[in-house]
Amino acid sequence: MRIYNNYERLPVSIKLLSPILIVFLTLWTAGTLAFGYYAKNSLERTMRQETKDLAILFQQDLQQKQRLLSLKTRWISQENSVIQAVAADDRTLLLRTMLPIQSSLELDLIRIVDTNNQSLISSHQRSLDKVKFEDATIASISQTGIEVSDILLAENSAPPTLASFISIKSSEKILGTLITAVAIDDALLRQIRGLTSMILIAYRGDQVTASTLSLDSSQLWKFPPPNTPPSRIEIAGKTYMSKVVELPSLDRETLKIAVLKSAEETEKAQQQLWLIVGCFGLLGGLLFAGVIIAGFHVTHRLSHRIHNLTQATKQLAHGNLTTLIPVDTEDEIGELAEEFNKMAKQLDARDRQLNQQMQQLSNTLKELNHTQDKLIQQEKMAALGQLIAGIAHEINNPLGAIQASANNTDKALKEFLHQLPHLHQNLSGEEENNLFELIDQALSSKSSIASQETRALKRRIAAKLREHDITNSRYIADLLADMGVPETPELWLPILKTEQGEWAIEFAYNLASSCLNNQIILRAVERCSKTIFALKSYARFQPSGKKQLVQVVNGLETVLEIYHNQLKRNINLVRDYGYIPEIWGYDDELIQVWTNLVHNAIQAMESGGTLTIATRKQENGIQVSIQDTGTGIPAEVQSKIFDAFFTTKSAGEGSGLGLHICQKIINKHQGKITVDSKPGYTLFCIELPTGSP
Template structure:
């Protein structure tokens, strides 16, 4: 294009029009160069936009200048003979310029088409590669999913086995603690059994003697004496039994004085017998009966009949005591394999443990209960019983069998709070941070596994709760907090 413009006649080239054509041509060339730079950079959309905004207007400007150049050339040809054929020359020049521009435009379009085809081919190849990668990724994801499912299944069974193993560990700790209690529990069961045995023997003997004397009521007593006899028997059956000798002594003295005032024979012996059968007040209605010549068989009969009731009461108390011990033992030894929470009253589990330790507590440890009214909460009841067992057992050992054990319950800040306090020697500050560590114990070899408090802490944390200790000489308190809201607890297995 520059060559074509340079070949214009000198007479014309000196004019402003030639300068305009040269500048328009340079602008067109620069625009074409910039467009090729964009194409090389792969910015096809920007190149097309640039072609419309810069290249095409530059091309149109050149055509416009050339069109205006033709009349001017003809005018100059008329004035100068040397330029007679200038019109033809100019026409040829214009045709050459137009052809050159058209060729450049065609080349530009061809280059753009080649670039577009190249880009399309690259895009197709990229899509094919992407499709292949996607298929490979899907295969890998499927393989990984199967692998994860297999691992999850294996972990599930491992978790179940771990839960069972840890539950059995808790149960073994319970059984170990129960082993230390067997002698005391056996004694506690034998005591009511002995009372039952003694009472049944007394009842048998009393019944035999009563049957022997019953006919005497109708044979030896008048109608009024029979009425007085049964009234006296009824009063004896309704009286409160007196157990201690210290209670009997003042009653016997008072009764002896009354009998002497009525002029009855052997007032001291009579007072002893009357107190034994439960008659120690309001004697006036029975004075005439007590003055009967053959009084001993009547008092013996009343004594035997009242003794039947007393022995029956003893048997009932003994049975209740034995049943309570057996129930506590059964509740303690129960192993819940369901692994599910139950709605539990916390104090019932504490009372079960206190009942089992009754033989160790009754000889020198006073138990103080400070129970506030608690709602039932969802917990693992059997596991909490093990917590109370560990804490109460440690408290008894800390007090060496003598002292005061305090058990308090309350509701604070949406938690059930249980505090177990003993009056033992306390836990030294150096040891306190270690007491919840597995296998840590200060007891002699063979007397403790060192797992009690560690298991207790893990059980409480499994419930979403906390266990803390404060200790000084003469007072050690373990505080357990359990959330009222079951959503705060965990279903994870114990970790010891």
């Protein structure tokens, strides 16, 4: 009752403010404590996450060392001196060869066994000096003949190892198996730890085999189960956060690595945190209590005007830039209202100006895209103009072959039709069969006889005909050689000995010539069709903003077909096409990229060379590389080659836009183009994402 009476005597302002102050202080205290507990738990989670990250870092480092060991083992197995020593079964030479290699590569163990699993040499050092492995495990891995790299546990008290197995092969057979190993001992764990804060302990069962701490290896230690979240553990009176990593081995046992992080720093940080939280809570409570009491007198007068300003601000935030606040005072709130009105007017003016500039930028972008499309087509047509003579040559050659073959076919058919009525009169049934077998042999063997062998073939056939007293042997030999008959089979020699022998050979020659000329015409037509199709595909240009599925290899082949005449002169073309999927992009623009790069490569190899085009699939896209053995790009200008209008060619030979356009197109596909060049070597590498419609 007394407290109630005292409360009734308090001023109204205190009555209104005291509940707010009490609630505020209560919430502040609760919030401060909640923040403290949250921060404490956050520190704990951070320590657990750091321990987990250290475990991942350890696994990655161990895997890297395992890959390095595998590379060292593969290098040793491919050394000629090692292969020769193993092939010769010379253990002295083998030991003399391997010891320097073991020392230079820092290998703790190196062993070579033959195909019968008999040890040729075995060299141990450091902590693996007395190591002993299970022979059955070594034998089973060696017999597989495949490259293996994993953890191998010793039978005795020697530390576990990172081991690598690989076959030593000659050009003819497998000679034996090379085994290398690095001990997972204290030194290796310290090397892996480096400058990090992690502590590493390797153990089998409850027995510690290696550690970066000074531990009694004979004592049994209990660690958390593997593959569980990090947890606290106490070792030698100190608390650590522990994460156990389980590593399988080649002999089906497991090696466990405990990754530890000291909890001392975290515990100190938690203590300091609580001290800071307590001081902050007390100081903040007193400060805000004073501010609330002092601000009680002005709150009521300002609240209404601030409310008006708040409402106007909300309208401005929702896009109503014409909102203005009445200015009825000259104090700070009045000045704020006046400045708010100025800001609203400026925002309205800038909004109109921004919309106008955005429209101008949109129009400029459309013009730039149109100009780029025109530049791409102009570059393509310019390249096509330079190639037109070669393309005409590519078409004229097959047309000439067609014309010559057609004339030869016409002449041969006339002779054949003239001789056909006399076939049954001049030859018996068996002789006819032999004659047509000769024609079949000529048609099947013509393409396999090289032109440089024709003269020698004629001499061999003529000599054989003279052995059988065949008259006019040279003329008949010429016909048979032109037909592509490699020898003179006994099957049809009786025909040649008859009076109609020469007539029969001429008959066969005319019929075979007609068929062969027809094959030449078909190949020439196919060549013309291929060239014209490539020309149509190359000349097509359909600029549009819509992507389509692109088969990059088809575009490359179109460009190579267009440049076929230049490439066949003195350039060796190597196609190294790996599997690549279709990508979403702009086919015509990518063809312009291949055109510019192939054109530059050909110009760089005026005296001949090798042009290599390779494709590879990547994780999220593809890679296309175009490599030449030309003059190369000077190092001092390599950073400028993608600049517009920059060219290293003489005046009138280049526009300086080719590589600039290439980079623009690749950037449009969200890809990347890089160059690596030196004298006698230039490589352009283009990476393109698979993309989406």
